[in-house]
Every structure is written in C-alpha cells, then in structure tokens.
Amino acid sequence: MLRAGAGSWLIPFLPQPSASSAGVPGVAQPRLRAPPASLPQRRRLGPLWPHPAGRWAPSWPWARGWSWCWGLPWQSSSPCVSAAGGLSLGWRYHRGKIYYFSGEQKPWGDAEAACRSTRSHLTSVTSPEEQDYLAQETRGKSFWIGLAATGPGGSWRWVDGAAYSQAQSFWAPGQPDSTDYGPWGRENCAQIHPVGNGLWNDHNCNFSFPWICKRDLSGP
Incomplete structure (x- = not known):
C-alpha cells in the first residue's frame, strides 16, 4: 500500500420532446439548444447526431415509443437522462x-x-x-x-x-x-x-x- 494524499467533454444539455410541427404526424420533434463549439462532429449523443456543419439537424424526429439512449431503452416522452440512469449527465x-x-x-x-x-x-x-x-x-x-x-x-x-x-x-x-x-x-x-x-x-x-x-x- 502506498501512502499519500488521497480532452473530454460533458453533456450538460438534454433535448426535450415537444409536439410535432414539422409534418410528421404523431411524432415528437426535439427542442434543441446549441452544443458547445468544442463538441466533436458526427458524435452520437443519445438518439441524435450533430449536423456535419456543427449544428443539430432539427428535422430528424424522435422515435415514437422505444428508442435507445446510450444503449439503454428510452421513450420519447422522457428526457434521455431518465432512462439512462445518469449516463447522459456527468459522464x-x-x-x-x-x-x-x-x-x-x-x-x-x-x-x-x-x-x-x-x-x-x-x-x-x-x-x-x-x-x-x-x-x-x-x-x-x-x-x-x-x-x-x-x-x-x-x-x-x-x-x-x-x-x-x-x-x-x-x-x-x-x-x-x-x-x-x-x-x-x-x-x-x-x-x-x-x-x-x-x-x-x-x-x-x-x-x-x-x-x-x-x-x-x-x-x-
């Protein structure tokens, strides 16, 4: 036993589901905040991908019913962090x-x-x-x-x-x-x-x- 005093990024923003208004009946669309400028491109965050130009693609619908968030079951009616048990926040x-x-x-x-x-x-x-x-x-x-x-x-x-x-x-x-x-x-x-x-x-x-x-x- 030893004795002594005891370029990643976080994901502090979460997309929230909202009623569809983009011509996809019954499918919720994400309401999004801009990601930080340092966010790597083409990196998957829960059910969404950043646009290659560094912007979110707001036309991509959230799945109805079960989808996936960090590999865990997720419903479009809940924030990604709820299903992931914290995997989208603080990791x-x-x-x-x-x-x-x-x-x-x-x-x-x-x-x-x-x-x-x-x-x-x-x-x-x-x-x-x-x-x-x-x-x-x-x-x-x-x-x-x-x-x-x-x-x-x-x-x-x-x-x-x-x-x-x-x-x-x-x-x-x-x-x-x-x-x-x-x-x-x-x-x-x-x-x-x-x-x-x-x-x-x-x-x-x-x-x-x-x-x-x-x-x-x-x-x-």
Missing part, C-alpha cells in the same frame, strides 16, 4: 467509451454495485493511452478501479471481464504488496493513486474511496 466521453468519476466514496464492492446500477463496471485499464487519460482526469486523487485479486491463488482480474496482463499493468514501484489488515483482510483491490502520477496501488477493499465507472458504447 465523460473518451474514444468510444464513457467514464464516470464519482464525487462520493464507497468500499470497492459497493462502488462496483453503483456502476452496475448504470449498466457499467468499475473501469478496466487496457492500454497506456487509457492509463494516461485516467491519470490526467483523477488529478492526484485516489479512485477505485475494477481490478481485484479474486482469482485462484489471489490472481488479479478485471471485473468487466477484460484480460489482465501483468506486462500491461501500471503498478507503482513495490506494488501490489498485499498488506494484511488482520480482521479486515488483505489488500485485494486496486486503485489509481496520486503517487507516481496515477499509478496503481493495492488497498483493502473495505476502505471507502471515490471510484471510476466505464461503459463501452460499442458493446451491447
């Missing part, structure tokens, strides 16, 4: 995935349960690029990630099913060290840690820290 998009950096603190197991309630998991880290992104976003704080020593013989595994590779890991020097906390057990859960600019540290799973959820938008 950050990065290279085909969305991440949630919590402001609360929970034990590792409760943090994973919170992620699962939004159909995501505690984040895996599967590339140097992703590690650099998470280290930058955590800004010198400790966050639970989805790595735990739960396999045979205490082997490390990603909770989202991603393959764990010791060669492609980002442990801080001397970690993991599996410190024994007696009745609390050993350090079997991993966190991004301030030491080493976001390198990993093992910690006791019963301690409370903020956490990072991740969902791959290309998945089911």
Whole structure:
C-alpha cells in the first residue's frame, strides 16, 4: 500500500420532446439548444447526431415509443437522462467509451454495485493511452478501479471481464504488496493513486474511496 494524499467533454444539455410541427404526424420533434463549439462532429449523443456543419439537424424526429439512449431503452416522452440512469449527465466521453468519476466514496464492492446500477463496471485499464487519460482526469486523487485479486491463488482480474496482463499493468514501484489488515483482510483491490502520477496501488477493499465507472458504447 502506498501512502499519500488521497480532452473530454460533458453533456450538460438534454433535448426535450415537444409536439410535432414539422409534418410528421404523431411524432415528437426535439427542442434543441446549441452544443458547445468544442463538441466533436458526427458524435452520437443519445438518439441524435450533430449536423456535419456543427449544428443539430432539427428535422430528424424522435422515435415514437422505444428508442435507445446510450444503449439503454428510452421513450420519447422522457428526457434521455431518465432512462439512462445518469449516463447522459456527468459522464465523460473518451474514444468510444464513457467514464464516470464519482464525487462520493464507497468500499470497492459497493462502488462496483453503483456502476452496475448504470449498466457499467468499475473501469478496466487496457492500454497506456487509457492509463494516461485516467491519470490526467483523477488529478492526484485516489479512485477505485475494477481490478481485484479474486482469482485462484489471489490472481488479479478485471471485473468487466477484460484480460489482465501483468506486462500491461501500471503498478507503482513495490506494488501490489498485499498488506494484511488482520480482521479486515488483505489488500485485494486496486486503485489509481496520486503517487507516481496515477499509478496503481493495492488497498483493502473495505476502505471507502471515490471510484471510476466505464461503459463501452460499442458493446451491447
């Protein structure tokens, strides 16, 4: 265990359904606010796509009945965020995935349960690029990630099913060290840690820290 102080965009605007007035009987049309100038082009947001010129295309109707919002069932009578359990508000998009950096603190197991309630998991880290992104976003704080020593013989595994590779890991020097906390057990859960600019540290799973959820938008 280590001891130290503990170009993405958000989606702060939500399209709201309104009565149709564009010649599509019975189909609601979106009432839209302009997106920020920095919004990437051709990026899908819930049920809508930005116009290639950087404007919303107001003629595209919202689906009647069930549609999809971040891969979750969504009805045109409700804001996208209601069906997505918060996935459209407060999450950050990065290279085909969305991440949630919590402001609360929970034990590792409760943090994973919170992620699962939004159909995501505690984040895996599967590339140097992703590690650099998470280290930058955590800004010198400790966050639970989805790595735990739960396999045979205490082997490390990603909770989202991603393959764990010791060669492609980002442990801080001397970690993991599996410190024994007696009745609390050993350090079997991993966190991004301030030491080493976001390198990993093992910690006791019963301690409370903020956490990072991740969902791959290309998945089911």
